[in-house]
Amino acid sequence: MERTLAKEARQKTGRRVRLCGWVHRLRDLGNLTFLMLRDRSGLIQVVLEGKDHPELRQETVVQVEGKVVASDKAPDGVEIQAAKVEVLSAVEYDYLPLAVNSGVIKEGLDTILNHRVLSLRNPLVHGIFLVQQEIVRAFREFFRNRGFTEIHTPKIVAEGAEGGAEMFPVKYFKRRAYLAQSPQFYKQMMVAAGYERVFEVGHAYRAELHNTKRHLNEYISLDVEMGFIQDEHDLMAIENEFLRYLFTVLPERCGEEFAKYGVELTDPGAIPELTVGEAQALLKKEYGKSLAGGNIDAEAEKLLGRYIKAKTGSDFLFLTAFPVAKRPVYAMPMADEPALTKSFDLLYKGLEITTGGQRIHSHRMLYEKMVAFGLNPEDFGFYLDTFKYGVPPHGGFAIGCERLTMQLLNLANIREASLFPRDMERVTP
RNA sequence: GGAGCUGUAGUGUAGCCGGUUUAACAUGCCAGCCUGUCACGCUGGAGAUCGCGGGUUCGAGUCCCGUCAGCUCCGCCA
Numbered sequence: 001m002e003r004t005l006a007k008e009a010r011q012k013t014g015r016r017v018r019l020c021g022w023v024h025r026l027r028d029l030g031n032l033t034f035l036m037l038r039d040r041s042g043l044i045q046v047v048l049e050g051k052d053h054p055e056l057r058q059e060t061v062v063q064v065e066g067k068v069v070a071s072d073k074a075p076d077g078v079e080i081q082a083a084k085v086e087v088l089s090a091v092e093y094d095y096l097p098l099a100v101n102s103g104v105i106k107e108g109l110d111t112i113l114n115h116r117v118l119s120l121r122n123p124l125v126h127g128i129f130l131v132q133q134e135i136v137r138a139f140r141e142f143f144r145n146r147g148f149t150e151i152h153t154p155k156i157v158a159e160g161a162e163g164g165a166e167m168f169p170v171k172y173f174k175r176r177a178y179l180a181q182s183p184q185f186y187k188q189m190m191v192a193a194g195y196e197r198v199f200e201v202g203h204a205y206r207a208e209l210h211n212t213k214r215h216l217n218e219y220i221s222l223d224v225e226m227g228f229i230q231d232e233h234d235l236m237a238i239e240n241e242f243l244r245y246l247f248t249v250l251p252e253r254c255g256e257e258f259a260k261y262g263v264e265l266t267d268p269g270a271i272p273e274l275t276v277g278e279a280q281a282l283l284k285k286e287y288g289k290s291l292a293g294g295n296i297d298a299e300a301e302k303l304l305g306r307y308i309k310a311k312t313g314s315d316f317l318f319l320t321a322f323p324v325a326k327r328p329v330y331a332m333p334m335a336d337e338p339a340l341t342k343s344f345d346l347l348y349k350g351l352e353i354t355t356g357g358q359r360i361h362s363h364r365m366l367y368e369k370m371v372a373f374g375l376n377p378e379d380f381g382f383y384l385d386t387f388k389y390g391v392p393p394h395g396g397f398a399i400g401c402e403r404l405t406m407q408l409l410n411l412a413n414i415r416e417a418s419l420f421p422r423d424m425e426r427v428t429p
Numbered sequence: 430g431g432a433g434c435u436g437u438a439g440u441g442u443a444g445c446c447g448g449u450u451u452a453a454c455a456u457g458c459c460a461g462c463c464u465g466u467c468a469c470g471c472u473g474g475a476g477a478u479c480g481c482g483g484g485u486u487c488g489a490g491u492c493c494c495g496u497c498a499g500c501u502c503c504g505c506c507a
Binding site: 025027028029030031032033034036045047049050058071073074075093094095096097098099101102103106107108109110111166182204206208209210211212213214215216219220221222297298345351352353354355398399400401402403404413414425 | 430441462469470500502505506507
């Protein structure tokens with residue numbers, strides 16, 4: 001008999017089916033036992049009559065055969081009257097280290113992460129990665145539909161995009177290499193290679209000594225780079241469009257998950273913008289907070305997020321016109337204001353989820369910038385050489401996938417949005 | 430790199446200005462009863478050398494030092 005998923009049982013009411021899954025919960029009433037069966041599609045109630053069952057415990061892997069019956073007394077109006085229950089795989093634990101079947105997560109983050117396979121079985125935790133999957137899927141769909149090519153760039157690299165201090169060194173045969181902190185150089189090179197528009201879903205590695213609820217040392221970067229732009233506003237426009245698409249598609253594809261997290265997604269509309277200068281003036285005026293040249297710290301991000309939400313109703317805010325000193329060497333300076341760059345950040349609920357901007361496409365300008373930044377152009381040979389052969393005006397941005405997931409679901413810690421987070425202390429599981 | 434906080438059954442917490450219990454509560458676990466549960470209920474039971482090491486003291490889960498682990502924040506960033 002073909003396997004039926006919990007979700008599909010309803011369509012087979014009156015028929016005999018075979019279901020497979022885990023014992024989510026047992027309610028033993030003596031001569032009657034209710035078994036909640038969990039599979040990848042969800043939960044369904046199985047009714048076992050009599051006392052004669054195989055040894056069932058929570059999380060035992062079982063196969064059930066029985067008739068699908070519609071019943072007002074069943075949790076979802078449908079249940080399985082079991083004729084046969086078979087243990088496919090027994091459990092051997094003394095205690096479950098965490099509650100797989102609770103509606104709320106009471107365990108601490110450490111317990112959740114140490115027992116990741118079990119915590120991911122909890123439907124609430126499970127849902128986080130269904131949402132994340134849909135974010136990535138929507139990202140791919142959206143950009144493919146606009147003529148972007150999906151690329152895969154190396155994660156073992158020779159030099160960093162912003163220096164070398166925050167990179168993980170790798171012993172690479174007889175020399176030293178690093179884990180890529182960003183696909184920056186390579187995605188620009190793919191624009192130059194004639195693909196014009198590229199995107200990548202890939203890991204980025206940061207050896208920063210940070211230990212906060214919004215930082216990981218390994219994270220998924222949703223990268224975009226496109227050629228033949230007018231300026232950074234083209235990039236902001238397409239990111240804005242992507243977010244509107246995402247917010248349309250997510251409720252359709254994982255509305256249940258958002259409901260569980262009590263989140264309602266509404267069209268972000270046109271995202272408001274402030275220059276860094278305007279934002280600083282506003283922070284000074286509204287909150288008496290002064291910041292050093294071009295700096296927007298974490299507290300400022302939160303305040304701006306709150307302010308914009310109150311003023312415009314938007315959860316998003318673009319910050320633009322960052323000073324040269326606050327941006328990497330490849331950031332395009334403004335023609336009429338060379339101390340500022342054509343770059344932007346995107347805040348979502350008071351947290352930076354994107355950095356982007358127009359890049360320098362002139363070989364000479366880039367070379368001179370590197371010298372001005374105290375970098376040795378020879379260290380960037382293959383990247384710098386690219387610009388000798390005709391690179392269109394271009395730019396791009398990157399979205400932190402875990403950060404977006406976290407903010408969408410209002411998670412308290414970014415580690416919850418990573419299957420197996422890597423932070424300063426954690427390399428296992 | 431800097432700063433602060435926490436560590437008590439499987440899990441989540443209480444107890445913490447030294448002595449009142451055999452360290453409490455919830456949940457989970459085990460056993461028994463129950464044919465409509467849905468966080469099932471009821472009865473009974475097991476489960477903690479209070480992270481580890483040292484010190485102060487007549488006496489330490491409680492105070493001090495060290496150590497390990499975790500969390501949070503700053504800088505930096507997605």
